[in-house]
Amino acid sequence: MSKILVTGGAGFIGSHVVDTYIGEGHDVAVVDNLSSGFRNFVNSNATFYEMDVRSEGLRAIFDEVKPDVVNHLAAQIDVRRSVEEPSFDADVNIRGSLNVLECAVKCGAKKFIFASTGGAIYGEPPDLPVSEAYWPKPICHYGAAKYSVEHYIYLYRHLYGLEFTILRYPNVYGPRQNPHGEAGVCSILIGLMLEGKAPTLFGFGEPLRDYVYVGDIARANLLAVEHGSGETLNLGSGVGTSVRTIFDTLREILEFPHEPILKELRPGEVRQIYITGDRARSVLGWQPSISLQEGLEKTVGHIRAAGS
Numbered sequence: 660m661s662k663i664l665v666t667g668g669a670g671f672i673g674s675h676v677v678d679t680y681i682g683e684g685h686d687v688a689v690v691d692n693l694s695s696g697f698r699n700f701v702n703s704n705a706t707f708y709e710m711d712v713r714s715e716g717l718r719a720i721f722d723e724v725k726p727d728v729v730n731h732l733a734a735q736i737d738v739r740r741s742v743e744e745p746s747f748d749a750d751v752n753i754r755g756s757l758n759v760l761e762c763a764v765k766c767g768a769k770k771f772i773f774a775s776t777g778g779a780i781y782g783e784p785p786d787l788p789v790s791e792a793y794w795p796k797p798i799c800h801y802g803a804a805k806y807s808v809e810h811y812i813y814l815y816r817h818l819y820g821l822e823f824t825i826l827r828y829p830n831v832y833g834p835r836q837n838p839h840g841e842a843g844v845c846s847i848l849i850g851l852m853l854e855g856k857a858p859t860l861f862g863f864g865e866p867l868r869d870y871v872y873v874g875d876i877a878r879a880n881l882l883a884v885e886h887g888s889g890e891t892l893n894l895g896s897g898v899g900t901s902v903r904t905i906f907d908t909l910r911e912i913l914e915f916p917h918e919p920i921l922k923e924l925r926p927g928e929v930r931q932i933y934i935t936g937d938r939a940r941s942v943l944g945w946q947p948s949i950s951l952q953e954g955l956e957k958t959v960g961h962i963r964a965a966g967s
């Protein structure tokens with residue numbers, strides 16, 4: 660059993676990671692400023708600290724918790740906001756991460772797990788699915804910030820011996836993803852379609868993305884507690900799925916009668932990205948286990964039950 664501090668543990672993915680850790684008997688503390696997360700998403704067996712990762716007060720929490728492992732998921736996740744407000748994005752995603760790294764080292768944590776992005780870090784690679792061997796060339800500030808943090812993480816291992824596993828997430832979807840947010844196309848489509856509104860498909864529905872169910876991503880975070888020292892791992896399915904296919908699958912599940920509205924892609928968004936999962940398979944023994952159909956059905960069921 661490890662003592663694990665999870666930043667962003669009140670958010671969509673972080674709350675599933677916390678549930679998985681607690682289910683396996685780990686002792687979990689959550690730090691979150693609730694800017695996009697929700698207090699009631701936090702597992703009742705976790706200790707909760709409402710705190711901004713940029714705050715000087717973070718250090719006292721780390722000293723109190725004394726985590727063995729730090730899993731850093733807290734972030735500004737909106738790609739378009741990162742393009743419109745690059746300083747804000749860098750403040751949360753770079754300066755905040757640096758503060759978390761400093762606290763991790765100073766309180767004697769042994770390992771750092773980081774939620775990076777496989778969707779926004781690579782830019783527009785010529786060959787897909789893209790592997791970790793490709794040199795990232797992000798085309799949005801959010802991706803550049805995540806890449807920058809990866810460099811700090813290598814540095815902290817070099818300088819202070821802090822072990823790490825960097826997980827580059829694909830397009831994660833599932834229960835608790837905000838249907839009213841700016842990120843998370845599956846939940847946004849479900850939210851609108853349940854209200855009987857025709858959703859807008861940007862890029863005319865053609866952009867390809869790698870959709871992986873949140874339970875699979877939480878399992879990778881569990882495996883990363885014990886495995887993957889010094890590794891950067893894509894958590895991809897290796898398959899690109901168009902937004903149009905997501906819409907059509909949901910249309911069947913929901914028996915939705917309307918056609919979508921088709922528009923051009925917005926600044927900072929890539930046309931197509933899907934990523935490998937081979938290295939994660941050999942290092943963590945991980946691969947996605949939930950099909951898109953099953954995952955979307957589970958997500959619809961959850962959003963319906965939540966009444967939103």
Ligand SMILES: NC(=O)c1ccc[n+]([C@@H]2O[C@H](COP(=O)([O-])OP(=O)(O)OC[C@H]3O[C@@H](n4cnc5c(N)ncnc54)[C@H](O)[C@@H]3O)[C@@H](O)[C@H]2O)c1
Nearest residue numbers: 667669670671672692693694695696711712733734828831
């Ligand atoms: N959802 C995806 O498909 C996806 C893809 C790639 C990477 N990621 C990464 O996974 C992580 C979790 O994303 P998510 O989709 O669950 O988003 P989310 O917005 O639901 O979760 C982020 C959490 O961080 C908290 N937070 C934000 N700023 C904070 C701050 N300054 N201090 C403390 N807490 C703060 C929010 O309140 C929220 O609970 C992020 O690091 C994101 O970049 C997500």
